[in-house]
């Protein structure tokens with residue numbers, strides 16, 4: 691895993707547009723980079739396979755985006771990426787990480803739960819879809835808990 695750069699944005703955007711129903715724009719990624727958020731990519735043989743964006747807020751953080759390229763899903767990359775970005779945050783003394791996810795996104799919710807995220811609430815009508823709104827499930831992960839620390843141990847590459 692390495693830091694995302696502005697030069698990666700076009701590639702990341704292609705992956706994003708191929709897999710997300712409501713993809714981030716180029717501006718979303720460049721803003722995240724320019725604000726100094728934790729933007730990481732996983733790359734193999736010069737090919738970006740996954741990325742994640744985490745926004746630090748004092749001793750907490752918000753996971754804004756995580757995605758794995760279409761042909762690379764269900765190989766453990768999403769879990770690896772999430773675990774590594776949480777490990778990096780924990781080393782910078784981040785205590786809790788929050789996120790919002792569509793209730794329909796079964797894959798992402800299962801991934802988040804597997805690394806210690808728990809549901810903490812619902813934001814009504816958080817997502818604007820084409821014709822209606824969709825609620826968001828709010829989740830949080832306590833990075834100080836021994837459960838997560840043990841799960842993350844030895845996973846940094």
Ligand SMILES: CC(C)(COP(=O)(O)OP(=O)(O)OC[C@H]1O[C@@H](n2cnc3c(N)ncnc32)[C@H](O)[C@@H]1OP(=O)(O)O)[C@@H](O)C(=O)NCCC(=O)NCCS
Nearest residue numbers: 709755756757758763764765766767768769797798800801
């Ligand atoms: C969510 C996402 C990042 C998961 O990445 P991945 O590399 O495919 O996931 P992994 O192979 O690491 O799997 C980790 C866990 O996630 C869950 N999971 C992943 N894909 C799943 C699917 N299609 N159905 C159900 N559970 C799934 C499983 O619990 C899995 O653990 P298991 O393999 O031990 O059963 C990927 O599906 C993705 O990029 N989706 C589109 C973007 C997105 O929705 N991002 C999240 C919101 S921003």
